[in-house]
Amino acid sequence: xxxxxxxxxxxxxxxxxxxxxxxxxxxxxxxxxxxxxxxxxxxxxxxxxxxxxxxxxxxxxxxxxxxxxxxxxxxxxxxxxxxxxxxxxxxxxxxxxxxxxxxxxxxxxxxxxxxxxxxxxxxxxxxxxxxxxxxxxxxxxxxxxxxxxxxxxxxxxxxxxxxxxxxxxxxxxxxxxxxxxxxxxxxxxxxxxxxxxxxxxxxxxxxxxxxxxxxxxxxxxxxxxxxxxxxxxxxxxxxxxxxxxxxxxxxxxxxxxxxxxxxxxxxxxxxxxxxxxxxxxxxxxxxxxxxxxxxxxxxxxxxxxxxxxxxxxxxxxxxxxxxxxxxxxxxxxxxxxxxxxxxxxxxxxxxxxxxxxxxxxxxxxxxxxxxxxxxxxxxxxxxxxxxxxxxxxxxxxxxxxxxxxxxxxxxxxxxxxxxxxxxxxxxxxxxxxxxxxxxxxxxxxxxxxxxxxxxxxxxxxxxxxxxxxxxxxxxxxxxxxxxxxxxxxxxxxxxxxxxxxxxxxxxxxxxxxxxxxxxxxxxxxxxxxxxxxxxxxxxxxxxxxxxxxxxxxx
Amino acid sequence: xxxxxxxxxxxxxxxxxxxxxxxxxxxxxxxxxxxxxxxxxxxxxxxxxxxxxxxxxxxxxxxxxxxxxxxxxxxxxxxxxxxxxxxxxxxxxxxxxxxxxxxxxxxxxxxxxxxxxxxxxxxxxxxxxxxxxxxxxxxxxxxxxxxxxxxxxxxxxxxxxxxxxxxxxxxxxxxxxxxxxxxxxxxxxxxxxxxxxxxxxxxxxxxxxxxxxxxxxxxxxxxxxxxxxxxxxxxxxxxxxxxxxxxxxxxxxxxxxxxxxxxxxxxxxxxxxxxxxxxxxxxxxxxxxxxxxxxxxxxxxxxxxxxxxxxxxxxxxxxxxxxxxxxxxxxxxxxxxxxxxxxxxxxxxxxxxxxxxxxxxxxxxxxxxxxxxxxxxxxxxxxxxxxxxxxxxxxxxxxxxxxxxxxxxxxxxxxxxxxxxxxxxxxxxxxxxxxxxxx
Numbered sequence: 001x002x003x004x005x006x007x008x009x010x011x012x013x014x015x016x017x018x019x020x021x022x023x024x025x026x027x028x029x030x031x032x033x034x035x036x037x038x039x040x041x042x043x044x045x046x047x048x049x050x051x052x053x054x055x056x057x058x059x060x061x062x063x064x065x066x067x068x069x070x071x072x073x074x075x076x077x078x079x080x081x082x083x084x085x086x087x088x089x090x091x092x093x094x095x096x097x098x099x100x101x102x103x104x105x106x107x108x109x110x111x112x113x114x115x116x117x118x119x120x121x122x123x124x125x126x127x128x129x130x131x132x133x134x135x136x137x138x139x140x141x142x143x144x145x146x147x148x149x150x151x152x153x154x155x156x157x158x159x160x161x162x163x164x165x166x167x168x169x170x171x172x173x174x175x176x177x178x179x180x181x182x183x184x185x186x187x188x189x190x191x192x193x194x195x196x197x198x199x200x201x202x203x204x205x206x207x208x209x210x211x212x213x214x215x216x217x218x219x220x221x222x223x224x225x226x227x228x229x230x231x232x233x234x235x236x237x238x239x240x241x242x243x244x245x246x247x248x249x250x251x252x253x254x255x256x257x258x259x260x261x262x263x264x265x266x267x268x269x270x271x272x273x274x275x276x277x278x279x280x281x282x283x284x285x286x287x288x289x290x291x292x293x294x295x296x297x298x299x300x301x302x303x304x305x306x307x308x309x310x311x312x313x314x315x316x317x318x319x320x321x322x323x324x325x326x327x328x329x330x331x332x333x334x335x336x337x338x339x340x341x342x343x344x345x346x347x348x349x350x351x352x353x354x355x356x357x358x359x360x361x362x363x364x365x366x367x368x369x370x371x372x373x374x375x376x377x378x379x380x381x382x383x384x385x386x387x388x389x390x391x392x393x394x395x396x397x398x399x400x401x402x403x404x405x406x407x408x409x410x411x412x413x414x415x416x417x418x419x420x421x422x423x424x425x426x427x428x429x430x431x432x433x434x435x436x437x438x439x440x441x442x443x444x445x446x447x448x449x450x451x452x453x454x455x456x457x458x459x460x461x462x463x464x465x466x467x468x469x470x471x472x473x474x475x476x477x478x479x480x481x482x483x484x485x486x487x488x489x490x491x492x493x494x495x496x497x498x499x500x501x502x503x504x505x506x507x508x509x510x511x512x513x514x515x516x517x518x519x520x521x522x523x524x525x526x527x528x529x530x531x532x533x534x535x536x537x538x539x540x541x542x543x544x545x546x547x548x549x550x551x552x553x554x
Numbered sequence: 555x556x557x558x559x560x561x562x563x564x565x566x567x568x569x570x571x572x573x574x575x576x577x578x579x580x581x582x583x584x585x586x587x588x589x590x591x592x593x594x595x596x597x598x599x600x601x602x603x604x605x606x607x608x609x610x611x612x613x614x615x616x617x618x619x620x621x622x623x624x625x626x627x628x629x630x631x632x633x634x635x636x637x638x639x640x641x642x643x644x645x646x647x648x649x650x651x652x653x654x655x656x657x658x659x660x661x662x663x664x665x666x667x668x669x670x671x672x673x674x675x676x677x678x679x680x681x682x683x684x685x686x687x688x689x690x691x692x693x694x695x696x697x698x699x700x701x702x703x704x705x706x707x708x709x710x711x712x713x714x715x716x717x718x719x720x721x722x723x724x725x726x727x728x729x730x731x732x733x734x735x736x737x738x739x740x741x742x743x744x745x746x747x748x749x750x751x752x753x754x755x756x757x758x759x760x761x762x763x764x765x766x767x768x769x770x771x772x773x774x775x776x777x778x779x780x781x782x783x784x785x786x787x788x789x790x791x792x793x794x795x796x797x798x799x800x801x802x803x804x805x806x807x808x809x810x811x812x813x814x815x816x817x818x819x820x821x822x823x824x825x826x827x828x829x830x831x832x833x834x835x836x837x838x839x840x841x842x843x844x845x846x847x848x849x850x851x852x853x854x855x856x857x858x859x860x861x862x863x864x865x866x867x868x869x870x871x872x873x874x875x876x877x878x879x880x881x882x883x884x885x886x887x888x889x890x891x892x893x894x895x896x897x898x899x900x901x902x903x904x905x906x907x908x909x910x911x912x913x914x915x916x917x918x919x920x921x922x923x924x925x926x927x928x929x930x931x932x933x934x935x936x937x938x939x940x941x942x943x944x945x946x947x948x949x950x951x952x953x954x955x956x957x958x959x960x961x962x963x964x965x966x967x968x969x970x971x972x973x974x975x976x977x978x979x980x981x982x983x984x985x986x987x988x989x990x991x992x993x
Contacts, residue, residue, distance in 0.1 A: 049724075049946065077839075077939070126936055126946045127840050128725065131816045215785035223787075266774045273772075367603070375607040377802065377832025387837070389812055399810040402774065472771040473802045473832065477605055481769045516775050521766040522736055 034107050037064040041088055041106065044074070044123050045081050052125075053132055060136050068140050070106050075133040080120040089120070135160050139168060147178040154181060158188045166192045187212055191220060199237040206240060210247035213254060213394035221248050258395040263513055269402035271509025272409035273471065275502050276464040277482050278489035279416060282501040283457035284336075285490055287433045288450065290344055291355045294362040295486060296479025298458045301335055302328035302465020303474045304369060307378045318383045321466065328462040335365075336458020337451050345450065362479070370476040380469040405467050412463055413502060419456070420498070429453050433496070492532055494542030503543055508532075593636035594629075594898055596621055597656035599667025599677070599688075604644025605769070605799065609877070610669045612828060613691060614639060616878045617666045619866040620885040630892055638662055646676045653677040657684040663898035664689065664888050666881060671695060671738045678703070687900045689884035691877045693823065693845075695742035699957035699970030699978035702900075704907060705927045706884040706920070707877065708846050709955040710746050714793075716932040717821050717844035718747055720947050721791045722754065725819065728788035729760045731780050733796060736765040740795035743823070747793060749961040760788065770800045773807040781811060784818040792820040801825050802833050809837025815936070816840065827873035830941040838937045842946075846930040847879035847916055850942045856915040873941070883920045883928065886912040908973050918952050925970035925978075927955025 040062060043055050056074075060067055073079045073090040080101070081088045089112060090104040101120060105112040125133070134156050141153030154172075157165050166189065173185045190205035206224075209217050224235040224244040235241050277299060284292045306324040313320045339361055347354045386404055389397040420426035431439040432449045440446050468478065489508060493500025508528060515524035539545070598617045600610035621635045629635055638660045642649040649668065656662045657680065664687045668674045671694050681688050681702040693708040721727040732747060734740025744763055751761055762783050766776065784790035796804055801822070808820065821842045827849045830838075849860065859882065864870045888903070890910050895902040911921045914930070921929045929952040935943025957970040957978070967983040969975070977987035 122944075124936075124944045124946070126944075127815050127819055127842075130840065134816070215782070216787065219785070219787040262778065263775070266778070269774065270772050370603070370607070375603075375611055376828070377608060377799075379832050379834050381834045382806070387810055389810060397811070399774070399807070401806075401810055471803055471806070473799050475608060475799075475832070481771070512772075513775055517779060520764065521770060521772075521776070525767070 033062065033064055037062045037066065038088065038106070041070060042086070044079070045086065049126055049129065052129055056129070056132055056136060066106055066109060068137065069109055071133055071137055074123065074125060075130055075137065077122065077125065079123045081123065082115065083119055083121050142168060142172050147181055150178065150181045151184055154184045154188060158191065161188065161192045187214070187217065191217065194220060194224070199240060202235070202237065202240045203243055206243040206247055210250055213251060213258070218248065218251050218255070221251070255395045258393070262396055264510065265398055265402070267510030267513035268506065269406055269509070270513055271506035272406045273467065274485055274489050274509055275505035276405070276409045276412065276467055277461070277486040278493070278501045278505055279413060279498065280457045280460035280464060281486045281490050282493070282496070282498055283460065284454055285487070285495065287429065287496055288453055289351070290454070291351055291358065293355060293359040293483065294339060294365060295461055296483035297362045297365040298332045298336060298461035298479070299465040299468060299482060300369065300476065300479040301365070302332050302462030303380070303469040303478055304373065304378070305331045305462065306466045306469040307380050307474055310380060317381055318385065321383055324466050325463060328466045329459040332462025332465065333455040333459035337455040340451050340454040344454065345447070366476045373476070375476060378474040380474055382470055386470065401470050405470070408467060412460065413498070416460065417498065425452060488532060492535065492542055494544035497544040500542055500544035593634045594631070595636050595638050595660055595662040597660065597662035597665035597667070598637055598639045599642060599649065599652055599656065599665050600669065601644040602641040606644040606669055608799070609828065612875070613669070613877055613881050615867060616863070616881045617885065619863065620882065622866070623862070624889060630889060631896070631898070642673070646672050649673040649676045650680050653680040653686070654684070657681070657686045666691065666884060668692070669877070685900055687903060689888060691880035691884050693876070695739045696746070696957055696959055697742060697965065699925050699927070701904070701972055701978060703926060704884065704887065704922065705955065706880040706887070708930055709927050709957060710743055710959055711956045712846060712930050712932055712953045713823055713844050714743050714747055715750060716949060716953070717823070717934060718750060718793060720934050721819070721821055724947065725791065726789050727791040729784065729786065729790040730756065730762070731783055731790065731792040732761065732763045733776070733780070733792050733794050734765050735770070735795065735797035735800055736767055737797070740765065743795050746959045746961055749963070753961060766796070766800065768797060768800065771803040773804050777807045777811050777813070780818065781813055790818050792818060794820050794822040795824060796822070797824055801829060805833060805838050805841070814840065815842070826875040827942060828875045830937065831873050833941070835937060835941045836939060839939050841937050842934055843937070843943060844932065844934050845876040846932060847876045847914070848933055848935050848943045848945060849874045851916050851933070851945060853915065853917045855913060855917070859915050879915050883912060883914055887920070887922060923954055924973040925955070925957045926972055927957055929954045
């Protein structure tokens with residue numbers, strides 16, 4: 001009786017509250033839930049990382065309209081509190097690094113003045129919390145108008161397939177229109193169904209999943225057919241096991257195919273870097289016969305030019321690299337011509353002296369750069385259009401920066417061929433390299449051609465430097481790590497042959513990448529070197545030796 | 555005839571010149587000798603050129619700043635400190651030569667120097683032969699304790715082991731990639747970590763160890779392999795002992811492959827604020843590093859140190875880092891030891907050192923232990939977008955450095971004690987000291 005009374009009393013209280021809130025207007029209800037929301041968020045200030053996890057859940061459950069922006073800000077490290085009065089603020093996106101921060105009120109989401117970063121304390125997250133936040137926020141993302149956001153949200157939710165999330169997905173799958181999102185939801189639901197008790201549903205789930213390429217799906221299916229030590233299977237139904245085994249086989253086969261393609265692409269991309277650094281050398285070493293040990297430093301100058309251009313145009317970060325390409329070509333070409341005019345031209349025909357002199361030049365250039373820019377690494381920002389991956393499918397992704405470098409190498413190579421084969425300068429370069437005396441007799445200024453050829457080779461090195469700035473450290477010793485590789489490619493490809501440099505670089509890249517997973521990076525490199533030495537024994541003049549009369553001059 | 559007299563005149567002039575130069579030289583030498591009496595010479599042995607210049611130049615500047623600061627306070631024992639800076643040029647044998655030069659020619663009272671373990675191993679015999687004193691300020695692989703060296707950087711139990719324990723307990727990592735550069739520090743550290751993980755019940759197939767050469771830049775295949783290893787359904791982490799230079803392309807590739815810290819966190823032992831200042835840090839947010847100091851730690855001592863550094867280096871954007879703090883601690887310990895001993899004589903300073911305490915920059919005390927290592931707090935930080943770290947874990951107390959790891963079967967009976975046992979590698983089981991032969 002008492003119990004009943006209490007219960008009905010509770011109901012009465014509830015009704016009363018409802019009435020009160022109705023009569024007092026939305027203002028009252030709003031301000032009370034505002035206070036509750038703020039106090040829940042406020043707990044984040046002092047809580048340990050473990051406790052923050054639960055607080056996030058509580059914040060999400062308040063259902064306050066600010067939940068999403070506040071949690072997003074927390075995820076992005078933009079949730080602060082004022083040290084003086086402990087009041088919570090959001091900070092405007094993109095300003096986290098500056099000394100004065102523009103504040104946003106967490107309730108109204110309107111600007112709330114600004115404050116110096118010293119007077120604010122950031123509420124820090126860690127990896128685990130960010131994962132929780134992502135999954136929590138993904139529930140909101142499911143109804144986003146942007147299909148890409150919905151797809152990401154489904155993927156985030158799939159990491160944590162509890163009952164409520166499965167419900168969410170199921171609800172979404174009814175109204176979803178985008179085919180890719182739909183497919184992803186189906187996969188997610190199938191993954192959840194594998195844990196269900198209905199054997200027929202599990203069988204259906206396996207057949208939905210057999211077209212997937214995802215590693216987590218593969219792991220899950222493999223788990224089904226694994227035999228535990230006591231002889232029982234994780235999956236009790238034999239038909240489901242058979243279907244899973246077939247699916248595992250099919251997924252593995254297709255994944256292996258794509259991983260082969262991926263390795264090939266790795267090889268091509270490493271190869272194109274090698275080609276890029278070796279083409280310049282193929283001109284100076286191959287065509288002119290000059291052993292230029294400062295070739296690497298010319299690349300380094302190209303990389304530093306990229307850095308300087310980037311600093312000079314801070315508001316155009318996305319395109320500064322495009323400006324850097326001609327700039328690096330010019331800087332490196334001018335330095336190259338300077339080296340040729342002041343050092344190398346006195347040493348033609350004396351390879352050993354040239355080697356020593358250019359080695360000296362390389363040290364001078366390094367120290368010069370070290371004195372100007374210090375020995376510290378300079379950070380060259382990767383523009384947004386060059387970062388990220390091209391997701392071909394779940395098993396194959398290609399990184400954009402590598403893709404662009406492959407394309408870029410092809411373009412540089414094509415342009416160089418056009419210059420050498422189709423222009424007057426190219427004709428003169430080829431004439432002088434084939435027969436200097438005859439070319440002179442025909443009225444070609446061979447000295448000028450020498451300078452231009454060296455400038456061209458150096459300029460290409462500068463362009464290679466732009467590409468390297470995207471892949472590795474920009475510091476004074478950047479060139480040293482690439483000089484040996486570029487000589488190897490030129491020697492392997494055949495001295496004086498651009499196509500040789502191309503084939504040589506690409507095949508070295510691919511062989512290296514094929515060997516690396518089995519032999520490790522160090523051994524793979526050693527194998528490539530040994531193979532190269534053996535190859536030179538058989539064909540001392542490389543893949544494409546110079547033929548005909550030109551070979552007699554070499 | 556006229557020509558001849560001119561020649562003679564020239565000759566006279568030349569002789570005069572030579573005499574003048576000799577005189578000047580002699581006077582300069584006298585001046586030097588005189589100056590020598592009024593100053594205490596402090597040797598600085600850090601590479602200022604070559605591959606290690608990037609890291610070591612900063613430590614040279616830190617040492618110079620500390621010396622400057624001490625001189626402003628009136629010097630030491632009433633004498634001014636005088637820095638003798640040499641450049642071993644990232645060349646390991648040259649380290650030994652330059653160390654010999656400092657100890658035998660310049661007769662320095664103390665040397666602050668070295669970064670890589672190979673450079674330390676190279677100078678070790680010189681310091682032991684000439685009885686010098688070296689303060690070594692970088693985290694290292696342990697398995698060493700020399701009478702003549704004070705190790706102010708972290709031993710494995712002050713960095714690597716707590717970091718792996720954090721990943722195991724707080725992050726719940728079950729699968730481990732130990733990725734390192736191919737040289738002595740990563741190899742020894744990974745040997746210790748592997749023994750530790752196996753002892754904690756991690757299965758051998760859940761550990762993948764891989765080494766790449768110095769300055770390695772083609773990370774695409776390795777990162778793809780890590781991605782694959784990490785997608786086996788168990789939480790995976792990378793423990794990275796990749797040396798400075800190779801880190802930039804490694805993290806770039808991770809960022810490009812969209813491996814976020816939430817998927818596969820990377821715990822690095824050689825990436826600090828200085829390395830990050832040369833990187834585009836946006837894709838790295840959330841990856842981890844374990845150190846005994848972070849610039850972002852808010853203590854009055856640290857604030858003062860950062861201000862002092864910015865004034866000295868005349869660049870408000872320069873960062874501070876862990877080896878700088880270790881240099882700071884090392885210098886202050888030496889000053890205290892000299893004041894305690896009342897002399898710069900190496901034997902007496904070495905006797906005064908064990909037990910000495912000096913505050914570090916993060917609010918606790920660094921105490922010299924009998925094994926010539928010091929006590930240090932351990933911090934784990936997550937990389938922020940601005941290239942600094944957010945501390946996500948700190949050790950409850952300072953951790954005493956252990957020269958010999960208890961997790962390696964070959965080391966577990968060995969202790970270092972320069973106070974009572976007077977030995978750097980005393981075997982408790984056989985009760986013998988193998989002298990200076992560490993291996």
